[in-house]
Amino acid sequence: MRQxxxxxxxxxxxxxxxxxxxxxxxxxxxxxxxxxxxxxxxFYAPQYPLWTDGAEKKRWIYVPPGQxxxxxxxxxxxxxxxxxxxxKLWKEFAxxxxxxxxxxxTRLIEKVSTSEWEFGSYVWNADESDAVLAPSSGLANHFxxxxxxxxxxxxxxxxxACHRRGGDPVLGFDALQLSTDRDPLSIPSHSVGLDLLVxxxxxxxxxxxxxxxxxxxxxxxxxxxxVSMGYFHGNCGHCHNPQGSASWTNLxxxxxxxxxxxxxxxxxxxxVNQPTLFFQIPGVDQSFxxxxxxxxxxxxxxxxxxxxxxxxxxxxxxxxxxIAVEKIREWVGQLSP
Numbered sequence: 283m284r285q286x287x288x289x290x291x292x293x294x295x296x297x298x299x300x301x302x303x304x305x306x307x308x309x310x311x312x313x314x315x316x317x318x319x320x321x322x323x324x325f326y327a328p329q330y331p332l333w334t335d336g337a338e339k340k341r342w343i344y345v346p347p348g349q350x351x352x353x354x355x356x357x358x359x360x361x362x363x364x365x366x367x368x369x370k371l372w373k374e375f376a377x378x379x380x381x382x383x384x385x386x387x388t389r390l391i392e393k394v395s396t397s398e399w400e401f402g403s404y405v406w407n408a409d410e411s412d413a414v415l416a417p418s419s420g421l422a423n424h425f426x427x428x429x430x431x432x433x434x435x436x437x438x439x440x441x442x443a444c445h446r447r448g449g450d451p452v453l454g455f456d457a458l459q460l461s462t463d464r465d466p467l468s469i470p471s472h473s474v475g476l477d478l479l480v481x482x483x484x485x486x487x488x489x490x491x492x493x494x495x496x497x498x499x500x501x502x503x504x505x506x507x508x509v510s511m512g513y514f515h516g517n518c519g520h521c522h523n524p525q526g527s528a529s530w531t532n533l534x535x536x537x538x539x540x541x542x543x544x545x546x547x548x549x550x551x552x553x554v555n556q557p558t559l560f561f562q563i564p565g566v567d568q569s570f571x572x573x574x575x576x577x578x579x580x581x582x583x584x585x586x587x588x589x590x591x592x593x594x595x596x597x598x599x600x601x602x603x604x605i606a607v608e609k610i611r612e613w614v615g616q617l618s619p
Contacts, residue, residue, distance in 0.1 A: 330516030574617030
């Protein structure tokens with residue numbers, strides 16, 4: 283009885299009802315000791331990855347055999363794919379610390395019914411011999427990533443805040459992110475893994491290869507514009523879209539693959555030369571979301587560079603992505619006011 287009560291309390295503390303307590307039990311690895319990933323779990327790399335304070339990331343997806351991802355009109359809405367029940371996606375986060383690069387956490391989201399997904403994060407121990415499900419409230423200041431700055435393991439509410447954007451809550455796995463027309467200015471990946479053509483060829487999506495020509499891409503006058511709007515898509519678009527938690531701002535940064543020019547892209551239409559409605563840059567008479575020719579009068583850039591309560595995104599990042607900020611500054615500086 284005492285052992286049963288102890289197990290009950292442990293599971294309650296971890297928020298582990300229905301979830302595996304150890305990463306080794308989730309099906310990611312064929313051999314956990316050697317970290318050999320099961321071949322049924324397919325590696326992929328989005329071309330516009332979410333910034334998480336410089337973390338090195340690896341991602342895998344499992345689609346149950348014989349099942350198909352429904353793209354629901356690929357040309358109409360690139361982010362509202364419907365995944366079959368049983369789909370799992372893992373994302374591994376590794377940071378440099380004493381002794382080099384080490385795994386810190388691996389997140390898992392799993393579709394457990396037609397309308398329900400489970401979220402969990404598994405925390406690696408120091409020698410990477412085990413990874414255990416984090417408490418449902420997360421773990422604040424868990425791992426040092428720079429002097430005085432620590433990586434947080436998110437809680438369930440944090441996960442849902444970012445993944446609540448209408449439809450199935452999968453981020454970074456869509457037509458634009460997996461396009462074969464890769465952006466040369468985006469963060470390079472040593473291996474792309476799954477892409478749209480592979481998904482179609484293997485019957486993992488309800489599309490034929492011929493339907494994917496031309497490949498989805500962001501059309502912009504400059505390379506800086508393309509990569510900037512791609513960055514917004516991957517880092518901001520999950521909240522800033524008509525169905526997202528920030529829809530009330532009417533600032534829509536999730537890209538629409540039907541846009542065939544820079545000026546018709548959602549990020550351009552709702553941000554460029556649009557006055558801010560809810561935020562004013564301190565010390566500036568009039569601030570804009572993005573002010574053409576004036577990065578210093580652009581509130582989106584100001585908030586990306588902030589390290590206080592003004593910071594965007596407000597969850598999952600404590601370190602400024604200087605490379606991305608510089609690219610966005612270059613793009614905005616080239617635009618007409």
